[in-house]
Structures are given as C-alpha cells and as structure tokens.
Amino acid sequence: MITLKSYAGGEWRSGKGKGRLLHHAVTGEEIATCGSEGLDFNGMLEWGRTKGGSRLRSMTFPERATLLKTMAATLNENLPEFHEIAASYGATRRDAMLDVEGGIAALGFYASLGGKTLPASTFLTDGEIARLSKPGNFVGRHIYVPLEGVAVQINAYNFPSWGMLEKLAPSLLAGMPSIVKPATPTAWLAFRMVEVLIASGVMPEGTLQLICGSIGDLLDHLTCQDVVSFTGSASTGRKIRSHPNIVKNAVRVNIETDSLNCIILGPDITAGSPGLAHFTEEVFKEMTIKAGQKCTAIRRLLVPKETEQAVIDDLKQRLGALRVGDPAVSGVGMGPLVDQAAVESARRGIEALSREAEIVFGDPNRTQFEGAGTERGFFMEPILLRSKDADRAESAHEIEVFGPVATLMAYRDVEQAIRLARRGGGSLVASVHSEDEDFIRRMTFGLAPYHGRLMMINAKAAPESTGHGVVMPHLVHGGPGRAGGGEELGGLRSVHHYMQRIALQGDPERLEKLCAPAAGE
C-alpha cells in the first residue's frame, strides 16, 4: 500500500492519522492512503509566496515558457508509469491519453505561446496608449503584472493529470507559484507526477507544492494576491465562493462546476444519412470515454421528433456492441467509474431521471463485467434514457449524473430546442449538428449567452473535429451559471487571470521606458 505524501515547504510530508483509502477502480483493492492532517497550510502559502513567487516573477515569459517545456519533457519520459497508474482509476488507453498526454500537451501549448508570442519581459502591456491631455504630456497605459500570492488549484477526480497541468501551465507562465490539491480518489497520479517533477530538479524552489488530502484551514489564510481555481462539485464551489475570508479579501476565484451539456441534431439531418452517423458516433463517444466522467460530456440529446427513433436505434446498436469491463482485457471499450460512491451516486441519479424518462438502453444494476477480479470493481454500463415530455421534465435539466448516462429529448421546433438547451442553466459546451445555415445561426445566438463553447458540426468539419468533450487550450473552458461562471485556458486569456491589470498614468516618455520589455523588478 502506497502512502501519498504532500510536498510542503520543500519537504515531503505524510499526514497524521490514517488518512483516506484509495481503491483500484477495476478490482476494488485498496491501493493507497492519503491524508494531510497536521500540515502547516499557512506556512505553505508563505513559502510559495516568498520562495517561489519571487523566483518566478524575476523570470521573463520566454524563461517561464522554457520551464513549462522542460516540465513537459520530464513528464514525457515517464509515460508508461503514468499510464500504469491511470489504469488504477479504470482508464482505457484512450482515457489515459486524454488525461496524461492531454495534460502534457497543455503544458506544451503554453510553452509555445510564451516562447513564441510573449515578450522577454516579466509583465505584459495591454491595449493602446490613451491620450489624456490635449498637449499630450499626460497619457495612460495598462499593464498586467503577476499577482504576488499563490495559485491554489483544487482539481476534480476525473482528470488528475490534465486538470492539474491545464491550470499549472497558465499560472506558471503568468509568474505565480502553485499549491496543487488533487481530488483524493485519483490523487496517486498527480502525486507521482509532482514527485517526478520535484525529483528531476526542474521546478524552482517554492513554485510547486502539493496537498494530498484535505486543504485544512488553507482558505482562511488567503489574501487578495492569491487565486483559487476550482474544478468539482457545485456544492463545494459554493462553499469556496462564499467562504468568509475569500469574501472579505475579495480573493479571486475561478470556478468550474457541473454542467448539463447538450447536443442538438438539426431537422435537416435525416435518418440513415452520414450526418446522423456523425451525431450518434459523437454521442456514443461522449457517453463512454472515461465512462462519461467528463464535465464536458453530453448529458442531453435534443433531436427532432421525426428522427428520434432513428437516433435511438442507432445508439442502441453502438452501445450494444460495447464491451464494458477491465480495460486491460483486449476489446474492452469502457472501464469502471472511479469508486463505489460514484456508482451509488450515478444509480441514485438514474433513479431520479427515470421518474420522467424511460430507460431505452442499459441496466444500472448490472453486476457482471469483463475481466477477472471485476466483481468488486466500480462498474456501470451505459444508460440511455428517453424523456417522456422534455418541456415538463425537471430532473433531466437539473441532475448531472457523472457517468455513462444521457437523456434524449424530442423537440418540435427551433424555439423549443433553444428553450430546452437553456434549461441547463448555463453549460460548458453545446454541439449543433446541421448543414442548415439559418438553423445554425438561430441556435448559435440562442445558445451563446448560456454557454462557454459551442461546436457546429457539418460534413466538412466532422472528419477533423476535435470532439464535443475535448477542451482545446486555444479556447476558453468554462460556462456561466450552473457551470460555475469561470473561464480557464483560451490561450493568453487564462494567463491574465493570474495577473493584476493596472492603469499607469504619466508622461509618455516615462511610461514608454517603464513599459519596455524586461523592466520589471
């Protein structure tokens, strides 16, 4: 049994007490313990701010970019081990690649952004010079400087690698040190990655710390120079957002919670057409990749009444051919959920959904799955539901079942489809499959205020699409309302999130000198 330690103030430390047990998702075996009791959380913040922050802030963007590049290279040397660890949370090869290689790719993306497009400076300028007086001897200009605190990054269990690295990349590039807190059920992978990074000596002292276990009283010690980035449940998100010290100090918080993402089939896509196959293939992928444990996964299918049955038939065929079980067994296409709590939560969710929908595929209580030793694993086969009345339905628009579960709803016209999509109350992403320009335009502007990302798939884009659920570092990730109201990635946009924008006023010569590259510190 492995003990997952925390990396605090430059040392690896075990928590006091027993900690929490981690289980192998395929076999149910106990594999590790994880606890942070007794850690000096305030000390960690101080150490990050003083040691790590001053070091990072003295580096230029290209230098920080080189750090990211070296981190990516270091992690790349250990891929086989990371994939082995990912198997413990039930990842198929493809699932593990999304998490491990996907996370390293985010590092690579920001390394390239910082190295190729940002100045050899410690801060950024923003926008043009504003003339503030007639003769022109008094002007204004905005710059972004790194915040001088710590980026506290609290991640979800579904992406222990990608979730950590997609947050670390922009914050390190901005010049902020991090304290990473992985979700306990899958903390092993994050722990091992941090261990590799620290052991390699690539991380400047104080720039990266790790909490395996709970964050204790850490939030009590945050100041206006710190940032909290959180991915996880809506209820924890609310606790963070309304935490008294965070409210008092106006601590910057970026939150990504759950989301009832939808995919919409245009009325022009008919049964039997290649467009319909693109649609059902996308739904199948989103339901089964990572066993549906993706915050961007499709939870709601909006299809025209007349194609409803064709979509169901096609999906039943695809889902019926899927083999669920131990991903180590050849031919298995979907692994387990992360733990027993996840299975039970998904079953409760499906039960609630079933009151307003019928299950058209799958048995939430199936117990036999492929592979030896899977009897005590945390499996669930894909469940497709069909809403009885999409307008009246409540649960399908409100309950996010974090597993291989989706609900199909038939719609009559564009207005209803838009109304139903919006009932998610703010989502990370929606997809529209259609060749009809007018339909796409109406859906786009009907959905846009409620979404962070919108994918439009036609025959031309379909073969090259990166997929509904895949978050690209070029584009923002986040959504309004229920999705948490935050924004991550999006290239430079998320780098700004870890910096303070300040308006400088003064004589233009002085400002020009001040804003010249490498002027900082």
Added chain:
Amino acid sequence: MITLKSYAGGEWRSGKGKGRLLHHAVTGEEIATCGSEGLDFNGMLEWGRTKGGSRLRSMTFPERATLLKTMAATLNENLPEFHEIAASYGATRRDAMLDVEGGIAALGFYASLGGKTLPASTFLTDGEIARLSKPGNFVGRHIYVPLEGVAVQINAYNFPSWGMLEKLAPSLLAGMPSIVKPATPTAWLAFRMVEVLIASGVMPEGTLQLICGSIGDLLDHLTCQDVVSFTGSASTGRKIRSHPNIVKNAVRVNIETDSLNCIILGPDITAGSPGLAHFTEEVFKEMTIKAGQKCTAIRRLLVPKETEQAVIDDLKQRLGALRVGDPAVSGVGMGPLVDQAAVESARRGIEALSREAEIVFGDPNRTQFEGAGTERGFFMEPILLRSKDADRAESAHEIEVFGPVATLMAYRDVEQAIRLARRGGGSLVASVHSEDEDFIRRMTFGLAPYHGRLMMINAKAAPESTGHGVVMPHLVHGGPGRAGGGEELGGLRSVHHYMQRIALQGDPERLEKLCAPAAGE
C-alpha cells in the same frame, strides 16, 4: 417636500409607508422622502429582460452609441437644474461638475467608442481564429454576446450622477438593460436625471428602471444572465458577494468598495521646490474636493522623513486658507458632508486614527461654518494627521474616514514605502511624485499588484495631469482586495463585463459567415 418615486415596469410608483427622509446637507432641512416598499422587484427584472433586453440586443453598437449620445444631449439640456439639486448634497460648483458633467462625459466617451470603433453588429469578435486541425477545416473563434438579463447597478451616495452614468454607458453599449439603485441620501439627483431621460422618450421601453429606496428581495431573483455592479461600503459588498442566490447561480458581480489610497513623495523632491508644491496641491485638492467623499481620495501620505515638516507646513498653510461652509457663499471652497451619519462616522474614524497619530491641522468638532443657516448642516473642516509610527500603526492602514481626512506618514527608504503602501490591502489608486527613474520604477512594480491605477507625476506631466482622484473612462477603475476586486470603465474592457464570451468551433467558412457584422438575432 418631494417624493422620490421609482420607475418600475414602465410606470412611476411611490413606495408604501413613510420611506426615508433626505436632508439638505447645508441647512439640515428635510427635502424629500424615498421608499420602495411594495415594489414588484422580480417583475422589474422580468420587464427589463423581456422588453428592454430584446430591444437593445437587436440594435447594433453604433445604434446603441447613438442612444448614449442622445441621452447625453438630453441631460445636457438640463444642467442648471442638476446643479441646483447637487447643491442640496453640499456640492461646490466644481464638485457638481465632477458629478454631473463628469457623468455625462462618460456617456459621451462610450458614445464615441461605440460609434467610431465598434462594428455595425450586435455582438463582438474576440481575438484571432485558432486552427484546430491540420488540414484546416476545423477552427475556433471567440465572440462576445450580450447577456440576456438585467444589469443591476447599485451606486454610492457620493456620485449620484457620475456613478450612475459611468455604469450605464458600458452596459447599454453592451446591449443590457439596467435597473439603477441610487444611494438614498443623494437619490434626488439620480431620480431627476432618470425622470428627464424617461420623459424625453429617448430610452427604449424597458432599458432603464429606477429604484428609489431599498432593493427588497431583488437579489433573490437574479439568474446567471444578470449582473450586479456595486459601489459602496465593504460590508454591503460582502453581503452581495455572499448572497445565497448570487453564489448559487454564479451571478456575475463587480464590486468597488473603499480604499486607503496613498500618495508618495520621492526623496528627490526637496522642500521649497515646485515638485513639492505639486504634491501638496494635489493632496489639498484630494482632501477638499467633495469634502473628501471620493473613493479615490488620498487617505495616506507617504513622505521622506526629511521633507515631512515641509509638507506639513505647506499643507497647513493651504488648509488654513480654505473657507468651509455653504458653497453658495462666494469664496467658500468646501461644502458639507452628505448627512449627519457621515459626520458622526467621520468623527469616530478620526478618534480611532488619533490613537496612533496626532492631529496637525483641524478640529473635528468645529461647529461654526460660513453662510446663513449652516448651524444644522453636516459640516466638518479638513483634518490632517501625522502618524506617530507608520510601521506600527494599524488604524491609518485600515480605517477609511470618508471625509476631508488624511494621515501623513514618514518613511525611511523605498522598501518601507512600498510595504506601507501595500498595507492598504488593495487600493484603487496611488500616486508617485518624483523625477527619479529608478525610484519610480521600484515604486511602480512594488505597488502594481496591489493597485488598479497608478499615477506618476513629474514636472512634465504635472501641468496636464487629470488628477489623482479623477477617474478617466479610458482607464480601468477598481482595485484588488479591500478595494473590492472589481473593474469598471477602461474603454471596451467594461463593455465585455456585460457580455458572455463564447468559443465557437466549426468549419472556417461557416464561422466567417456567422461572425460577419450584424449577424445576430
């Protein structure tokens, strides 16, 4: 006695019950009542979203800009009346111009921005196209669309006109209708301005509503499509930020609270030099304009030990020559505070400050002021304090006395000056007066993470400077931490605040068509 009504759902309505009394700041006379009891706040939100929002969103940016321009012109026709009303809260002519003409100038600025630089479209594009696949048939692009809710704008009592108009301008330009809630003590001016705008017929139905009185249960009904912009006390700011419905729905909130802004004199500026006169003149203005009731006013003076006495002497002379009383009396340079509560609060604040500082100018309990009938007015003369030990002082860095009050602190070296400035815990603005490039550079990067704006004054910039406390619409207004963590103005930056950014993905031709101007709705 005037009854200040609310404009709700297209009708002027009086609140039930007695409401709150407004007093003339110079004479103490009762001038108006103000109450909103019995208003249907949820109905106001609905009316704004449906009537006003759909109308504004169908307008292009230049059309919205024309609306702002017409609003400015309409208000400009009534300047004498607005100045008369401003006299009721004790404004001098200069104070009233900052508020009235300053607010109208913000409308004009955004009218010009929208008319000259924004596309004839209902939404904005953001950044470049990102290529997401090798062959290039799948790309990404960001756009900003107007949020489909209401901008709830809660203003402070010190700028009933400017505070309202600087928020309205960017939100209307973004395409969002507003509900304006002025602070009760000075609501008369906001009421009359809205009355003029509504009566003129310039506002499309539903785009502008007004609450004179409290906001009742309005916050309970906000969704992720609404925005709250608040200027006022830190305690109310906290209540808004942690309001359960705002937390639950991740309602966008922009907060500007109080701030212990500082001005720093460089060691190179010697006693008797023109630079010292610039410095003390600026402090004098900031202490006395609007009787110090400006969130950007200077509260802390950081001066080198060796110039401390010279600064005090100069300020004593300037303050000693100031006549305080009824601004209608010729030669009076400073009027009263807004009401009795403000005077009492300021006295309590000064008492707290006095425990760690000595008063070097002024008597907080002075009762005789210039002009007939001022005995019952809400006056206070300027108070300058000198900190006994700036490092040990607590209150000078924590208590914002919202009146003509500032504390001088002597510093030994650059490090100490930076440390002291930062002890404000996040401020709206700081000024640095110096000709020494190295000193300015160190102060700039030392202060930047804790500030929203930073003014650097040398001999060249001084004659054209717009002033420490004056907020220019070109530049962001807001600050981290104690200052609320929000951002207003800054040209287009605050327009984005009322819009949803969304990443679009699809085939490049389709995206190009979708993003072409005027494609919306």
